Amino acid sequence: MDAMEEIRQTFFEECAEQLAELEAGLLAIENGEADSDTVNAVFRAVHSIKGGAGAFSLDELVAFAHIFETTLDELRSNRLDASETVLKVMLRSADALADLVSAARDGGNTDKEKNEALAGELRALVALAKGEEPPAAGAPAASSSSVEYDDGMGDFDFTPVAVDLSELMGDMPGNRFRILFRPHDRLYAKANEASRVIRDLLELGVGTVHCDSSEVPLLPHLDPEGAYLNFTIELETEHSEEKIREVFEFVEFDCELMIEPMEGPIVRQEIDLEGIDPEIAALLSRVSGGEDFNFGSDAFGALEGNDESGEAEDGSEEPNEDLAALLKTASEAESVSDIMAAVAEREPKEEASAEAPAPKAEAAPDKSAETVKAPKAETEKASASAPSPGQTIRVDLERVDRLIDLVGELVIHQVMLSQRAYQAGLARASEVAVGFDELEQLTREIQDSVMAIRAQPVKSVFQRLPRLVREVADISGKSVKLVTEGEWTEVDKTVIERLADPLTHMIRNAIDHGLEKPEDRLAAGKAEEGTVKVAAMHRSGRIVIEISDDGAGINRKKVKEIAGNKGLIPPDANLSDDEIDNLIFLPGFSTASQISQLSGRGVGMDVVKRSIQALGGRVSITSKPGKGSTFTMSLPLTLAVLDGMIVSVGEQTVVVPLTAIIETLQPKKDEVKGFGGDSRLIQVRDAFLPLVDVGRELGYSWEPASATEGVAILVEAENGSRSALLVDAIQGQRQVVIKSLEANYGRVPGIAAATILGDGRVALILDVDAVVATSRVDQSSFFTGMQQAAE
Amino acid sequence: MSEFMLNEPITVALPAVMDLKAAGPLAENLSGFRGMPLNLDASGVEKVGAQCVQILMSVAATWKDDMAPIALVDPSPQFRTGLALLGLTPEAVMEKEITR
Numbered sequence: 001m002d003a004m005e006e007i008r009q010t011f012f013e014e015c016a017e018q019l020a021e022l023e024a025g026l027l028a029i030e031n032g033e034a035d036s037d038t039v040n041a042v043f044r045a046v047h048s049i050k051g052g053a054g055a056f057s058l059d060e061l062v063a064f065a066h067i068f069e070t071t072l073d074e075l076r077s078n079r080l081d082a083s084e085t086v087l088k089v090m091l092r093s094a095d096a097l098a099d100l101v102s103a104a105r106d107g108g109n110t111d112k113e114k115n116e117a118l119a120g121e122l123r124a125l126v127a128l129a130k131g132e133e134p135p136a137a138g139a140p141a142a143s144s145s146s147v148e149y150d151d152g153m154g155d156f157d158f159t160p161v162a163v164d165l166s167e168l169m170g171d172m173p174g175n176r177f178r179i180l181f182r183p184h185d186r187l188y189a190k191a192n193e194a195s196r197v198i199r200d201l202l203e204l205g206v207g208t209v210h211c212d213s214s215e216v217p218l219l220p221h222l223d224p225e226g227a228y229l230n231f232t233i234e235l236e237t238e239h240s241e242e243k244i245r246e247v248f249e250f251v252e253f254d255c256e257l258m259i260e261p262m263e264g265p266i267v268r269q270e271i272d273l274e275g276i277d278p279e280i281a282a283l284l285s286r287v288s289g290g291e292d293f294n295f296g297s298d299a300f301g302a303l304e305g306n307d308e309s310g311e312a313e314d315g316s317e318e319p320n321e322d323l324a325a326l327l328k329t330a331s332e333a334e335s336v337s338d339i340m341a342a343v344a345e346r347e348p349k350e351e352a353s354a355e356a357p358a359p360k361a362e363a364a365p366d367k368s369a370e371t372v373k374a375p376k377a378e379t380e381k382a383s384a385s386a387p388s389p390g391q392t393i394r395v396d397l398e399r400v401d402r403l404i405d406l407v408g409e410l411v412i413h414q415v416m417l418s419q420r421a422y423q424a425g426l427a428r429a430s431e432v433a434v435g436f437d438e439l440e441q442l443t444r445e446i447q448d449s450v451m452a453i454r455a456q457p458v459k460s461v462f463q464r465l466p467r468l469v470r471e472v473a474d475i476s477g478k479s480v481k482l483v484t485e486g487e488w489t490e491v492d493k494t495v496i497e498r499l500a501d502p503l504t505h506m507i508r509n510a511i512d513h514g515l516e517k518p519e520d521r522l523a524a525g526k527a528e529e530g531t532v533k534v535a536a537m538h539r540s541g542r543i544v545i546e547i548s549d550d551g552a553g554i555n556r557k558k559v560k561e562i563a564g565n566k567g568l569i570p571p572d573a574n575l576s577d578d579e580i581d582n583l584i585f586l587p588g589f590s591t592a593s594q595i596s597q598l599s600g601r602g603v604g605m606d607v608v609k610r611s612i613q614a615l616g617g618r619v620s621i622t623s624k625p626g627k628g629s630t631f632t633m634s635l636p637l638t639l640a641v642l643d644g645m646i647v648s649v650g651e652q653t654v655v656v657p658l659t660a661i662i663e664t665l666q667p668k669k670d671e672v673k674g675f676g677g678d679s680r681l682i683q684v685r686d687a688f689l690p691l692v693d694v695g696r697e698l699g700y701s702w703e704p705a706s707a708t709e710g711v712a713i714l715v716e717a718e719n720g721s722r723s724a725l726l727v728d729a730i731q732g733q734r735q736v737v738i739k740s741l742e743a744n745y746g747r748v749p750g751i752a753a754a755t756i757l758g759d760g761r762v763a764l765i766l767d768v769d770a771v772v773a774t775s776r777v778d779q780s781s782f783f784t785g786m787q788q789a790a791e
Numbered sequence: 792m793s794e795f796m797l798n799e800p801i802t803v804a805l806p807a808v809m810d811l812k813a814a815g816p817l818a819e820n821l822s823g824f825r826g827m828p829l830n831l832d833a834s835g836v837e838k839v840g841a842q843c844v845q846i847l848m849s850v851a852a853t854w855k856d857d858m859a860p861i862a863l864v865d866p867s868p869q870f871r872t873g874l875a876l877l878g879l880t881p882e883a884v885m886e887k888e889i890t891r
Contacts, residue, residue, distance in 0.1 A: 193811075194840070194877065209876065216887065218849060219818065220822075222849045225814055225815065
């Protein structure tokens, strides 16, 4: 991969993070959980995407991000209320931005018309915030090509020729800072640009830039992508040091920065006007009185439609506004003659407003100095107290996986080594044995730490859900509220990645099939808006995800009828409610009489179930008529290691996951009772539990094992039901490295995975729930199941 | 290459977009003209970033070191304003010298 492609990839990775941040922030604002930090974070997310996109000339993305950012700035400045309507537009804009990022990354197309309409809505919000008339639909501003955007270096043709407003308004009151900015080469490598940073800095006030090029070497010694230029910027601004630091927010780790307050006036740097269109130069001379051309914030603000220029507190606002409007006209005008016409039109007005500034100020009482200043002060305070982000590094996932594999091998070898040492007669109390124990502990710690690198909160998956719900709700014409819980629950990255698809499908299913139509809900005395709740939690060393809806629940009569009609069950089958509910997981089962756009053709819950099973997980359903349904997914926290009890079954060694085990006991003869056919029950204190003969279930023996000669392992299934597994003997308890049986061999019913034991033999890891479930079915259907699985 | 050609400055048009992507090729391209009188034509420049600017400065210093003539001709307004943001002028770029 060439360097540019790497940078591009990093940009898109960062985009994904920024988009997640954006959506999370907007949802927090929507839920009233936001503070000024949240609003700032949301703004920064869009700003970063825009900046990076500019560097890659992704014009469509930049244009949309620009108007989105402008709207968010209004929100950030409290000029726009975070009303429900506004947030709906913002959330849809976040979705559109995500689509534009995807299209830019994968080269797909976006819905230009839809984006344009959305950009129009955003512009209307900006106009609303500014108390202006909203732009008419189809007005020139509504065309994406006319949206101003900057890529840090691009729009130099006019913008940087800024006017020093002190010529019109007197000296700007403010602080003076000397900023020493030394970019590192990685600043450029990340597609940032020193001149963009300097320009952002100069937008804060008036200043001069001095370039130190003493480090530039002769050509043979020059690294074209190195960083040799250092800059000293002397800035006069009304802003605080914190505000200046904000400009460097995205490059702070990629440069050296020193900001110091300074005394005395700034000697202004003149821009040579030679080479600039003489008519534009003449125009600017007329506006500024023919004096210095300098870098000044308000001219930048005016050009970019930035409202900061409106922050002046007294009547001097007037020439400023006029100038801003004039410069805006200039930037939008197609020819110089247009600009000249605008100047001619404005000249008398300037005089008039200079004579009578007071009435106009009264005419706009809403924009008093206090109301404009207050939110700004708050913003600055918030940014000052914002915590600095924790340091992170990006590591290629393959490297982490390789490390995990190696640690897995280390665990196996550590176990093998200690086992062989003991077999060779090593005394348990010897110092070497103590050393082995310490080594085991250390190995386990290394393994835990490596696993922690891969562990991620399920938040990354949950974050995609609000959009999904919005879209599905739109298509199905239902009103849906999504509630998420436990989004910080951590689970291995592999599990997270493979969780997204089944979760998406189950949520679609919950909205499409679970929730009733609004009119039906009202008729049933429910709120018009349905609720889908997604909750994640750790339970018994696994992650459990529940997807529940408050819909009508499963129509068991209909489900049974369909399953009967499709020959999935005998017509006269006597099934419990639970069993009927679980029929929807059967292959070929689909209750939708019309195949909808959402649930898709034939992709039923059986696919969901299979993909969850492939992860070593299980899915179950509970449903209450009229109250709704809950799907429960239970998944292992990691797909790499497992704490297991090593047991003997027949001639084989089998691993029972420790998380499923409650206790072990030695059955006594009078505790074991026959229960029809070959079935047996075991009495454990006051309860009778099914006794599952593991050797027989796995096909290791045909004869029932003697209960009194074996050991009963009490296990609890995901649904809370208890059973006892009958095995021959317990060998011990240890952590095993999971090796996928599916990837290396094939799926075997009743077996979750395999592992390599200390003596180098392969042992199978038991799928406790599956073994318990199959023990309830008669032998013939068990083999049918095996056949189906083999197919 | 004839004597005549060596005395005539070669005009090299600078790329329109002088950003990170352009830096490597620019340095390589200009290195190929080392020792020859050179006119850098900046009339078509639309964007200029710091990394290309430092290449131009290095080129200017190197040519001076070689005592070969070099000039920056016809700078576009965008080029000028791009340099201005970095605290430079076309003249300042060409004045670059390295004292050893």
